[in-house]
Amino acid sequence: MIGNIVKKYWPFILVDIKMSRRIILLFEMIFWPLLSLASLGIFTLFMKSNVYVKLFLFTGAIGWSTIHFCQHAIGRGFLSEVWHDSMKQTFSSPITLKNFVIGHWLFGIIGSVIGFTVMSTLALVFFNFNLFSLGVFIPAILLLAVMCSLIIGITSLSLVLLFGMRVDFIVWSLTDMVVFISGVYYSIAVFPPPVQFISHLFPVVYVFEGMRAVLMGVSAWRIFANGFIIAGIWIIFGMYVISKIEKYAKRTGFYERYG
Numbered sequence: 001m002i003g004n005i006v007k008k009y010w011p012f013i014l015v016d017i018k019m020s021r022r023i024i025l026l027f028e029m030i031f032w033p034l035l036s037l038a039s040l041g042i043f044t045l046f047m048k049s050n051v052y053v054k055l056f057l058f059t060g061a062i063g064w065s066t067i068h069f070c071q072h073a074i075g076r077g078f079l080s081e082v083w084h085d086s087m088k089q090t091f092s093s094p095i096t097l098k099n100f101v102i103g104h105w106l107f108g109i110i111g112s113v114i115g116f117t118v119m120s121t122l123a124l125v126f127f128n129f130n131l132f133s134l135g136v137f138i139p140a141i142l143l144l145a146v147m148c149s150l151i152i153g154i155t156s157l158s159l160v161l162l163f164g165m166r167v168d169f170i171v172w173s174l175t176d177m178v179v180f181i182s183g184v185y186y187s188i189a190v191f192p193p194p195v196q197f198i199s200h201l202f203p204v205v206y207v208f209e210g211m212r213a214v215l216m217g218v219s220a221w222r223i224f225a226n227g228f229i230i231a232g233i234w235i236i237f238g239m240y241v242i243s244k245i246e247k248y249a250k251r252t253g254f255y256e257r258y259g
Helices: 002-019 023-046 051-083 087-091 097-127 137-163 170-182 193-199 204-215 221-251
Strands: none
Touching: 051 097, 051 137, 051 170, 051 204, 097 137, 097 221, 137 170, 137 204, 137 221, 170 193, 170 204, 204 221
16 A cells, blocks of 8 residues: 555656755745744834733744645646656556546645744744744644645646646745734634635635634634534545546646647
């Protein structure tokens, strides 16, 4: 069983590892998130170390970078196939779109865990913000975060396959839409009740609500349970959708146009 899993997904992980040798990808994994962390850290100093501001900004910066990198691993892997005119070659093999997405997602998880660890360490050293105090909740937070990444990645790829490369910007811009609705840097309590209801349909909300609840000493088990349930529903639905989208892409010649 393990051998079959490795056979399915290792080629995509290997491609991402080779791509990660490029300086630009190291910037994406480490430099830009750290620059964001430093900027927000200095801002909290400007705000006279307001604990509440620091809580929202640092959990937002570190948590979102974790989601963002993992999702970009999927989007970057897909667009790389387009840029190198290898779509037809890749998907004429027994590889399915599900294999492709999960393979790049697994590499994204590795990068996200590394980024989370590095940023949390630097936040502790330079700004006295201890995200490691989340303790046993850290694995749950990371798991829910990368599940959210998978959902965003599936959504963006499905839209590109459905509407073509004229909407390829969605691979990068969809995350900005998620930031707005999910309370990454602020509480969604600022939204009107109908918008709050919509926000709670997206599992990203529960990543940040859960992190902040734990750090404020509030029970977060129910928050994470709800997050995992909603994320699980999204992923099951998303896998069903991409299986249908894949057939549509083959029928309309998407792979041939970019192969």
